[in-house]
Amino acid sequence: MQVTIRDVAKASGVSPSTVSRALTPGGTVSPVTRERVRAAADRLGYQPNQAARGLITGRTGHLGVIVPDLLNPFFADICKGVQARARGLGHTVFLSDAERDEGLELDAIRTLAPQVDGIVLCSPHLSGEELGSLGELTDKPIVLLHRKEPGFGCVTADLVEGITDALTHLHALGHRRIAYVGGPRSSWAARERAAGVAAVAESGLVEIVQVGSVAHHIGTPGGVTGAADVVLASGASAVLAFDDIVAFGLMSRFAVRGVRVPDEMSVVGCDDIALAGMAAPPLTTVSVPKAHGARAAVDLLFRMLATPAAEGEQPPQRVLPTHLVVRGSTAALERR
Amino acid sequence: MQVTIRDVAKASGVSPSTVSRALTPGGTVSPVTRERVRAAADRLGYQPNQAARGLITGRTGHLGVIVPDLLNPFFADICKGVQARARGLGHTVFLSDAERDEGLELDAIRTLAPQVDGIVLCSPHLSGEELGSLGELTDKPIVLLHRKEPGFGCVTADLVEGITDALTHLHALGHRRIAYVGGPRSSWAARERAAGVAAVAESGLVEIVQVGSVAHHIGTPGGVTGAADVVLASGASAVLAFDDIVAFGLMSRFAVRGVRVPDEMSVVGCDDIALAGMAAPPLTTVSVPKAHGARAAVDLLFRMLATPAAEGEQPPQRVLPTHLVVRGSTAALERR
DNA sequence: GTGAAAGCGCTAACAC
């Protein structure tokens, strides 16, 4: 069976409590004893039982991360980042893929909450009310990643910044009429990005043609073909897409229609997923900090754990910068 | 604080053990009591503490999944599948990304093992010996996914089948000289696939030009540009790549060199990652069952948990079929 | 500085 604290105690000739103290950072033991205990623990290959420890301390040593769809490289990247940071802080992470189903997502929160110290939640689809009533499900700290909602610790990216850069870049290339293909209406990120585009359009820098919203996911083409055709018919010379997946979908259709990117149509994505740079042509896109955001979310979670928010106090909200990555899918209009 | 079994016991006027029995599937309680207890549990929002339960039963209710790199959509897909199946079986899953570092991978096994009932391990890079000595680290059951090694429960895909289909497909299109760009030498999958290609080459169906091995990962281009140039210089009219990521890398270089796919060069990938169908042109590729493999691995793990292998007995090994998915990156040689 | 005892939330024997 497993090596327990009593085995180590026997092997080093002390009591279990002394072993516990010797192995705990703040423990008050003589240096000699500590060394002896450590040696014995090493020799026996002792691994403290987290579950038993958690029963006493109230800390599980686990974190939860919930994403809507791991097939989307954007979220895979986030999970990787959360896991890496958690490991650095001595925690393990539970993964939950909600399969873009709100019921499953609520279930996941319910199941995970009692087993973790806190949760990093990527939830573009839950309504503000549902999110607000999460307090009834658990009092474990929850950090929202890439979503902002009052009452939560949040880490988001400043998309307006990146979108402005993208539109300015297209303007500099001579584009004046630019299509925007939005994401699913139910998505907070989609609404946020659409608002960002609208804000820049207000400034009158370029003319924006709104091409509705597509629910285009990996493995589930949702109207992106039609959207591409509308873009082509709109007279726009460039298109900005809700995310890189949509951008790929558009480029795919453009290829079928014989429209060359970037010569006849410039395309800009959003997210900068890992494969964006490997497409042909490589995608110009607004880079959203994925690993950085994940790290910030975990760090925020730990800060909330260390100093719980006072009654009525808002947990911190952090906004990360975005920037445009210019690659090969955008070109000057003159080339046309 | 948390609702405990004692709260439920008080609320329903029975003892804690009766509550435990009432809530356990096989428990021997009167139907009336069971109902009363259930109602009270529901009303109080009781969630049994898995950690405390595990301390007694020896079952944690957790599984671990370890992958070398979550950024690779192949592994993201696998994690999604493992998590989905585990959820269906009432288990939660710990995720660990080993960052293609064998030291981290061994650490992850050490850390995870005591906290889970079993582990699904995707380890292309650990040596056979390292794998063999895992028994010293833990006696929790481990299932190898997409790797075969004696002494382990394994789920793999029959690549020879898919590779044969791919080469036959290219042959039917008139291709006779076909390049193969292999994966990293340290990878079990790369060696396995290379052997598969070599086996088919033996049959004399087509001539295979070996173009060495590239260590091309997402975010880490490893010689794929050079490999693409070698392919171009080799006189081959088609190329089979170690995986879809390498295939994308090749296509990217071909685009830069002005070589059109599939008109001037046919490209076949391997894995069929979710984005393969969204590339321009969509990639013809050997489809490896990712979600299916993940499900099979979890199922195998549970079978091993239910009936531990007798001394010296080999755990089951399962081989899944693969098949070619023909898309737009391959075309008849005549078109050239 | 160290040991003894209590107990975290739960289940498994064992009585009744």
Added chain:
DNA sequence: GTGTTAGCGCTTTCAC
């Protein structure tokens, strides 16, 4: 069919 008791592995008072 149900309650009582013991104890999983650990940390944390409280003595000494």
